[in-house]
Amino acid sequence: MRDTWRAFVTTISFGFRAARWYAVFQIATEIVLALTGPMIAYGAKVLVDAATAGDLSLALTGGLGIAAATGLLIIAQYYNAHCVFAVLERTQALSDRTLMRLIGGIDSLAPHEHPKYLDQIQLLREERESLAEMTNATAGLISAFVGFGATALLLAEVHPVLISLALLAFISLWITSRANDLAVDAQEDTGETERLRRHLFDIGTTAGAGKELRVFGLTRQLIRRHHEVSDEVLDDRNQAAWRGAWLKSIDAVINAAAFVGAIALVVWLAVRGRATPGDVILVVGLTIEMSAVVAMSVGYSGDFLWCLKQARRYVWLERFAASAGKRPEEPAAPPASLSHGIDLVDVTYRYPGSERTVLDGVSMHLPAGSVVALVGENGAGKSTLVKLLCDFYEPDGGEIRVDDIDLRRIPTRDWRTRLSGAFQDFVELRLTAREAVGVADTARIDDDAALHGALERAGATTVVTDLPQGLDTRLGREWDGVELSGGQWQKLALARSLLRTDPLLAVFDEPTAALDPQTEHALFERFAEAARAGRSRGTVTLLVSHRFSTVRMADLIVVLDGGRIREMGSHEHLMAHPDLYAELYELQSAAYR
Numbered sequence: 154m155r156d157t158w159r160a161f162v163t164t165i166s167f168g169f170r171a172a173r174w175y176a177v178f179q180i181a182t183e184i185v186l187a188l189t190g191p192m193i194a195y196g197a198k199v200l201v202d203a204a205t206a207g208d209l210s211l212a213l214t215g216g217l218g219i220a221a222a223t224g225l226l227i228i229a230q231y232y233n234a235h236c237v238f239a240v241l242e243r244t245q246a247l248s249d250r251t252l253m254r255l256i257g258g259i260d261s262l263a264p265h266e267h268p269k270y271l272d273q274i275q276l277l278r279e280e281r282e283s284l285a286e287m288t289n290a291t292a293g294l295i296s297a298f299v300g301f302g303a304t305a306l307l308l309a310e311v312h313p314v315l316i317s318l319a320l321l322a323f324i325s326l327w328i329t330s331r332a333n334d335l336a337v338d339a340q341e342d343t344g345e346t347e348r349l350r351r352h353l354f355d356i357g358t359t360a361g362a363g364k365e366l367r368v369f370g371l372t373r374q375l376i377r378r379h380h381e382v383s384d385e386v387l388d389d390r391n392q393a394a395w396r397g398a399w400l401k402s403i404d405a406v407i408n409a410a411a412f413v414g415a416i417a418l419v420v421w422l423a424v425r426g427r428a429t430p431g432d433v434i435l436v437v438g439l440t441i442e443m444s445a446v447v448a449m450s451v452g453y454s455g456d457f458l459w460c461l462k463q464a465r466r467y468v469w470l471e472r473f474a475a476s477a478g479k480r481p482e483e484p485a486a487p488p489a490s491l492s493h494g495i496d497l498v499d500v501t502y503r504y505p506g507s508e509r510t511v512l513d514g515v516s517m518h519l520p521a522g523s524v525v526a527l528v529g530e531n532g533a534g535k536s537t538l539v540k541l542l543c544d545f546y547e548p549d550g551g552e553i554r555v556d557d558i559d560l561r562r563i564p565t566r567d568w569r570t571r572l573s574g575a576f577q578d579f580v581e582l583r584l585t586a587r588e589a590v591g592v593a594d595t596a597r598i599d600d601d602a603a604l605h606g607a608l609e610r611a612g613a614t615t616v617v618t619d620l621p622q623g624l625d626t627r628l629g630r631e632w633d634g635v636e637l638s639g640g641q642w643q644k645l646a647l648a649r650s651l652l653r654t655d656p657l658l659a660v661f662d663e664p665t666a667a668l669d670p671q672t673e674h675a676l677f678e679r680f681a682e683a684a685r686a687g688r689s690r691g692t693v694t695l696l697v698s699h700r701f702s703t704v705r706m707a708d709l710i711v712v713l714d715g716g717r718i719r720e721m722g723s724h725e726h727l728m729a730h731p732d733l734y735a736e737l738y739e740l741q742s743a744a745y746r
C-alpha cells in the first residue's frame with residue numbers, strides 16, 4: 154500500500170512540477186464540467202414544474218440556469234482541453250528526462266544482463282506516456298466523483314431507493330480493475346517476446362542493417378519471424394482483452410437494467426402523485442448523466458489503475474537505481490596520479506546468469522606510465538577485462554588494486570572521472586561536431602583549442618576542417634547535417650576519448666577497427682609516445698587490438714587465452730620464447746608480406 158501511495162505521489166508530482174498552474178486549472182475545469190450536467194437536469198426539473206404550475210418567473214429562472222450551465226460547459230470544455238494538452242506535453246518531456254537520468258545513471262552494466270530488468274525497462278519505455286497521464290487520470294477521477302456525488306444527491310432527493318443506482322458504480326469499478334489486471338498480466342507475460350518483435354522490426358527498418366539485409370535477402374525471413382512473434386504477442390494480449398471485454402459487457406447489462414428500473418420507479422411515483430413531472434424529467438436526465446459519470450469513472454479509473462501500474466514500475470526503477478552500484482564501507486578517492494600502477498590479483502568473472510567463467514584467476518601488474526596491449530583470439534576475455542577495469546562490472550573473485558587501493562573502495566563515479574575510453578562499439582553522437590567530441594569534458598566544450606588538440610591527437614583534424622562550419626557543423630543526414638564515414642565517426646570517438654588529458658587509465662578497446670592498419674599504427678605510435686612523455690602522471694594506457702604491427706610497440710603485451718593469461722612480456726621477450734603470440738605474429742606478418 155505504501156508503495157502504491159508512493160507511486161501515485163511520485164507520478165502526480167510530475168504533472169505539478171512540469172506544469173503546475175495548468176494542472177490546477179485542469180482539475181478546476183474538470184470539477185466545473187462535472188457539475189454542469191446535474192445543474193442542467195435540475196434546471197429542466199424547475200422549468201417543467203414551474204410551467205406546470207404556471208409560475209412564469211420560476212420557469213424563467215430555471216431556463217436561465219440551464220443557459221448559464223450550458224455556457225459554463227462550453228467555456229470549461231475549451232479551457233480544459235487546452236490544459237490537458239499543456240500538462241500532457243510538459244509532463245511527458247519531464248518524465249522522459251527523468252527516465253533517461255535514472256536508466257543512464259546506473260553505474261554498472263550488470264543489470265543489462267538480466268532479462269527481467271530488460272523487460273521492465275522495455276515496458277516502462279513502451280508505456281511511458283502513462284507516467285505523464287497520471288494528472289489527467291486523477292483530474293478525470295476527481296471530476297467523476299464530483300459528478301457522481303451531485304447526481305446521487307439529486308436522485309436521493311427524489312427517492313432514497315434511487316441511490317442504489319449510484320452504488321452500482323462501485324461494482325463497475327471493481328469489474329474494470331479486474332479487466333485491467335488481466336491486460337497488465339498479459340503485457341508482462343509477453344514482455345520478452347515483445348522485445349524480440351521490436352528488435353526484428355528495428356533490424357528490418359534501420360539503415361545500419363540495410364546492407365546485410367539486401368545482400369543476404371533477409372527481409373522475407375525477418376518478416377516471417379516478425380509475423381510469428383507478433384502472433385504470439387497479440388494472441389496472448391487479445392485473449393486478455395477479450396476476457397476483459399466479457400467482464401465489461403456483464404457490467405453494461407447490469408447498469409442498463411438498473412437505469413430502466415430507476416425510470417420505471419419515478420414514473421410509478423409520478424402516477425401515484427408522489428413525484429412531480431419535473432422529477433420524472435430530473436430522473437431521466439440524471440440517469441443519463443449517471444451513465445455518463447459511471448462510464449467516465451470506469452474509463453478514468455481504468456486509466457488511473459494503468460498509470461498506477463506504470464508508476465509502480467517507475468518506483469521500482471527509482472529504488473533499483475538507488476540501490477544499484479557499489480557502496481564502499483570505507484570509500485577512497487582515486488589517487489591524483491599513479492606511482493605504482495594497477496594490479497589484478499586472481500580476478501575471476503562470470504556474466505550474470507551464465508555458467509561460463511570468462512576470466513579465471515587473472516593476475517597481472519600494469520605498471521604506472523606504461524602502454525599495455527591485450528591480445529588473444531575472439532572470445533578470450535579481453536573486452537571483459539577492460540569492462541572490469543572500467544568498473545562496469547565487479548569481479549566475482551580476486552581484486553583490482555589501483556596504487557594499492559582496492560577498486561571496490563573507489564566510488565564508481567569518481568573512478569570514471571579518471572578514466573578515458575574508446576571502444577569498438579562507439580556511439581555515433583549525431584549532434585554538432587563540437588558536441589560529439591566535447592561531451593567527454595563539458596567544461597571545455599567551448600574551448601576550441603582543447604577540442605582541436607584532441608582531434609589532432611586522434612588524427613581527426615581533417616574530419617572537422619573539411620566540414621562546412623567546422624566544429625559547429627551538424628552531423629548526421631537525419632538532421633540535414635553532414636554524414637560521415639565509419640572511419641570518420643570512429644576518429645571522432647577517439648578524439649572524444651583523448652579530450653581528457655589526465656586519466657589514470659586510458660583504454661582503447663579496438664577503437665580503430667574501422668581504420669586502415671597504417672593509420673592505426675601511426676595513431677598508436679603517437680599515443681605511445683604521448684604516454685611515455687607523460688610518464689610522470691603514471692597513466693596506464695591499455696590497448697586491445699588484433700593488429701600485431703600495432704601491438705608490438707607496447708611496453709607490455711598480455712596474451713589471454715580462454716580467460717587465462719597464457720603469456721606476457723615485451724614483444725622481444727615473447728618472440729624469444731615462442732608460444733601463441735609468436736605464432737599469431739608470424740601468421741599475420743606472413744599474410745602482409
Ligand SMILES: Nc1ncnc2c1ncn2[C@@H]1O[C@H](COP(=O)(O)OP(=O)(O)OP(=O)(O)O)[C@@H](O)[C@H]1O
Pocket residue numbers: 266504507511529530531532533534535536537538
Ligand atoms: N554480456 C555478456 N553476457 C554473457 N557472456 C558474455 C557477454 N559478453 C561476452 N560474453 C562472453 O564472454 C566471453 C569473452 O568475451 P569478450 O567480449 O571479453 O571477448 P574478447 O576477447 O574481447 O573477444 P573479441 O576479440 O571477439 O572482441 C565470450 O565467450 C562471450 O561469449
